[in-house]
Amino acid sequence: xxxxxxxxxxxxxxxxxxxxxxxxxxxxxxxxxxxxxxxxxxxxxxxxxxxxxxxxxxxxxxxxxxxxxxxxxxxxxxxxxxxxxxxxxxxxxxxxxxxxxxxxxxxxxxxxxxxxxxxx
Amino acid sequence: xxxxxxxxxxxxxxxxxxxxxxxxxxxxxxxxxxxxxxxxxxxxxxxxxxxxxxxxxxxxxxxxxxxxxxxxxxxxxxxxxxxxxxxxxxxxxxxxxxxxxxxxxxx
Numbered sequence: 001x002x003x004x005x006x007x008x009x010x011x012x013x014x015x016x017x018x019x020x021x022x023x024x025x026x027x028x029x030x031x032x033x034x035x036x037x038x039x040x041x042x043x044x045x046x047x048x049x050x051x052x053x054x055x056x057x058x059x060x061x062x063x064x065x066x067x068x069x070x071x072x073x074x075x076x077x078x079x080x081x082x083x084x085x086x087x088x089x090x091x092x093x094x095x096x097x098x099x100x101x102x103x104x105x106x107x108x109x110x111x112x113x114x115x116x117x118x119x120x
Numbered sequence: 121x122x123x124x125x126x127x128x129x130x131x132x133x134x135x136x137x138x139x140x141x142x143x144x145x146x147x148x149x150x151x152x153x154x155x156x157x158x159x160x161x162x163x164x165x166x167x168x169x170x171x172x173x174x175x176x177x178x179x180x181x182x183x184x185x186x187x188x189x190x191x192x193x194x195x196x197x198x199x200x201x202x203x204x205x206x207x208x209x210x211x212x213x214x215x216x217x218x219x220x221x222x223x224x225x226x227x
Binding site for chain 2: 052110112
């Protein structure tokens with residue numbers, strides 16, 4: 001049973017860096033069949049795709065955020081991370097990590113999400 | 121970037137109804153489309169991938185169809201547990217993108 005669990009500060013000050021981790025258990029973390037993805041959702045709004053990383057290190061980012069984001073894997077800890085710099089109130093959202101499958105593209109497994117509020 | 125547009129934004133229906141939600145892409149995405157169900161306070165749940173493939177464990181009353189630019193999600197007989205918000209997502213090109221969502225309400 002694959003499980004994903006996001007964690008990180010619930011409150012970040014404007015202009016600072018948002019840092020989240022996603023702990024993965026069950027299944028293979030380093031399999032080339034999977035991509036590890038971040039998605040966010042402001043309160044009451046729709047889903048926004050942030051970006052993804054393949055265990056090879058290849059990444060795809062949303063151009064709207066690309067200058068501010070870094071997605072990385074720490075394979076020794078089975079963790080996925082997200083860093084978003086220079087945050088503003090517009091970055092306030094629930095952040096989800098998810099596992100995509102290369103041969104059946106879609107987010108088959110999701111974390112429960114973590115709320116990050118940007119406020120001074 | 122590919123823009124995804126869902127219709128309707130809100131749908132009122134009754135238990136037992138057959139309902140259809142439409143998702144249109146701004147350009148062809150072949151069959152690289154997924155559908156998700158989301159309930160308040162919960163993560164989205166995958167229902168359909170590759171336009172028409174049913175995710176394991178998802179009831180067979182859910183079905184998907186379409187290719188190119190137009191896609192549909194159909195629920196053949198609404199059950200009380202199906203009242204939720206539904207999103208489509210394209211995987212043909214990156215960045216991946218979601219529709220704005222369709223809220224399915226009880227009539």
